[in-house]
Amino acid sequence: MQSLEGLGFDDGDVVGPPTEVATEKRMGLRQDGLQRLQRFVPQAGRDYQRFRNVDRGRGEHWSVSSLSPYIRHRLISEQEVLDAVLSEHAREDAFKFVQEVFWRGYWKGWLEHRQRLWPEYQAGLQDAEQDLKRNNRAYRTYLQAVSASTPIIPFNDWVTELQETGYLHNHARMWFASIWVFSLGLPWQLGADFFMRHLLDGDPAVNTLGWRWVAGLHTQGKTYLATPTNIRQCADGRFDDWTDYDLGLNRLAARTAQVEEELTACALQVTGIEWPAPLMGSCPDYRGKRTALLLTEEDLAIHCPLRVDAVVALSPGNLSPIGEDSSLVTDFRRRAVVEGLEHATVLLPAAKKSNPMDPEALASWLANEKIDLVVHAYVPMGPALMNTLELQQHLAARGIAMVSFMSDYDRMVWPHARKGFFQLGKKIPEFLDTMALGSPETLQPDR
Numbered sequence: 001m002q003s004l005e006g007l008g009f010d011d012g013d014v015v016g017p018p019t020e021v022a023t024e025k026r027m028g029l030r031q032d033g034l035q036r037l038q039r040f041v042p043q044a045g046r047d048y049q050r051f052r053n054v055d056r057g058r059g060e061h062w063s064v065s066s067l068s069p070y071i072r073h074r075l076i077s078e079q080e081v082l083d084a085v086l087s088e089h090a091r092e093d094a095f096k097f098v099q100e101v102f103w104r105g106y107w108k109g110w111l112e113h114r115q116r117l118w119p120e121y122q123a124g125l126q127d128a129e130q131d132l133k134r135n136n137r138a139y140r141t142y143l144q145a146v147s148a149s150t151p152i153i154p155f156n157d158w159v160t161e162l163q164e165t166g167y168l169h170n171h172a173r174m175w176f177a178s179i180w181v182f183s184l185g186l187p188w189q190l191g192a193d194f195f196m197r198h199l200l201d202g203d204p205a206v207n208t209l210g211w212r213w214v215a216g217l218h219t220q221g222k223t224y225l226a227t228p229t230n231i232r233q234c235a236d237g238r239f240d241d242w243t244d245y246d247l248g249l250n251r252l253a254a255r256t257a258q259v260e261e262e263l264t265a266c267a268l269q270v271t272g273i274e275w276p277a278p279l280m281g282s283c284p285d286y287r288g289k290r291t292a293l294l295l296t297e298e299d300l301a302i303h304c305p306l307r308v309d310a311v312v313a314l315s316p317g318n319l320s321p322i323g324e325d326s327s328l329v330t331d332f333r334r335r336a337v338v339e340g341l342e343h344a345t346v347l348l349p350a351a352k353k354s355n356p357m358d359p360e361a362l363a364s365w366l367a368n369e370k371i372d373l374v375v376h377a378y379v380p381m382g383p384a385l386m387n388t389l390e391l392q393q394h395l396a397a398r399g400i401a402m403v404s405f406m407s408d409y410d411r412m413v414w415p416h417a418r419k420g421f422f423q424l425g426k427k428i429p430e431f432l433d434t435m436a437l438g439s440p441e442t443l444q445p446d447r
């Protein structure tokens with residue numbers, strides 16, 4: 001089995017790498033995530049603020065939480081994480097950590113306000129790959145980059161860490177992307193795709209927009225340059241025994257270049273969000289209907305506001321149109337969905353359960369069960385949405401309706417994510433007041 005030690009816990013810890021712990025000690029992913037959270041909470045205050053930028057290297061990421069794979073699928077919700085941290089730290093002390101959690105909501109909301117961006121980016125990947133293949137030199141560089149054999153040693157280490165653990169520290173992600181774009185001269189699109197296929201927390205919004213931010217396409221004129229000094233400063237002394245020449249850091253670009261925007265103006269246009277109407281309170285239409293709750297990998301928290309007769313799930317689809325997803329990522333996503341279903345069965349014991357299925361098989365199952373209505377948490381932009389839309393078509397052909405509901409968190413945060421993070425950041429104190437942290441509703445029942 002491949003190692004996931006990069007997530008920062010050694011064998012002696014209660015919490016080890018997600019798949020290994022979950023398999024060998026029969027611990028569920030959510031349990032694993034909750035233990036990580038509990039273990040990290042004491043560090044989430046001033047210590048996080050001080051040390052979060054230090055990339056201590058594979059297996060040593062203890063100055064950050066490593067919670068992103070769990071938060072990404074809402075195996076643990078943002079609300080739960082914030083509640084745990086703010087139960088132990090004053091807001092001023094945990095300010096930096098809290099802000100990072102809201103950065104996630106910012107990217108999710110920002111992309112959601114531009115419904116055409118991600119589909120266009122995805123549709124352009126094959127062309128980007130073909131263009132690269134036509135340029136022998138650039139394609140050779142690409143093959144060197146993805147096989148960890150560039151002349152830049154730390155870059156090769158990050159490639160290996162990413163492939164073998166599914167995780168990279170935030171700074172390593174920024175350096176990686178910057179070197180990919182500005183030093184190796186490769187297209188950001190293919191780098192983002194490579195990340196998506198290997199990160200356990202790979203997220204269509206945070207990843208795509210993270211790459212665009214580094215390349216200077218998010219905030220006009222603002223690029224991120226990885227420099228030998230910055231890499232050394234944040235590397236916890238790991239590179240001190242070698243010169244820049246030994247490490248290949250002398251090959252880093254000394255300045256950023258302008259990256260051409262290849263997405264169309266349409267893709268960048270603010271399209272708005274179709275906010276689902278609240279289900280509770282005004283739902284006479286749902287009475288007397290056979291209803292199923294649909295889970296997707298986007299939101300495995302069970303917060304269905306209706307009584308349901310069945311619980312079903314869509315199997316996670318492929319993440320990339322041009323390459324294979326890593327087996328670590330595939331296993332983690334599959335496992336997360338299966339556990340989401342198991343948890344739903346515990347919380348909704350009267351509901352019949354199916355295994356995760358593809359859209360067509362699931363539509364047949366629902367029709368056989370004489371389901372009239374499928375309800376699901378809002379599915380944001382990404383492969384899960386494409387799957388959900390396909391399911392919707394199959395269901396419509398069978399006369400089965402679909403309706404979505406939205407988590408309070410997304411409904412609160414996303415309206416403020418249309419422009420820069422600053423607008424959203426100003427609202428954080430108000431969000432925290434609204435979230436009733438520390439109340440019994442905050443924590444979901446254990447799985």
Ligand SMILES: Cc1cc2nc3c(=O)[nH]c(=O)nc-3n(C[C@H](O)[C@H](O)[C@H](O)COP(=O)(O)OP(=O)(O)OC[C@H]3O[C@@H](n4cnc5c(N)ncnc54)[C@H](O)[C@@H]3O)c2cc1C
Binds near residue numbers: 068
């Ligand atoms: C090029 C690039 C690609 C990225 N791709 C992803 C991705 O696909 N999925 C993903 O979850 N994050 C992504 N990030 C953001 C960030 O690097 C990771 O969220 C973070 O490193 C996860 O580690 P952690 O859980 O230890 O974070 P912590 O530092 O412990 O932060 C706690 C939580 O806050 C959120 N968070 C932290 N930093 C950021 C950030 N910069 N932006 C948004 N949310 C953040 C995450 O949910 C994280 O789990 C990317 C960043 C860059 C520069």
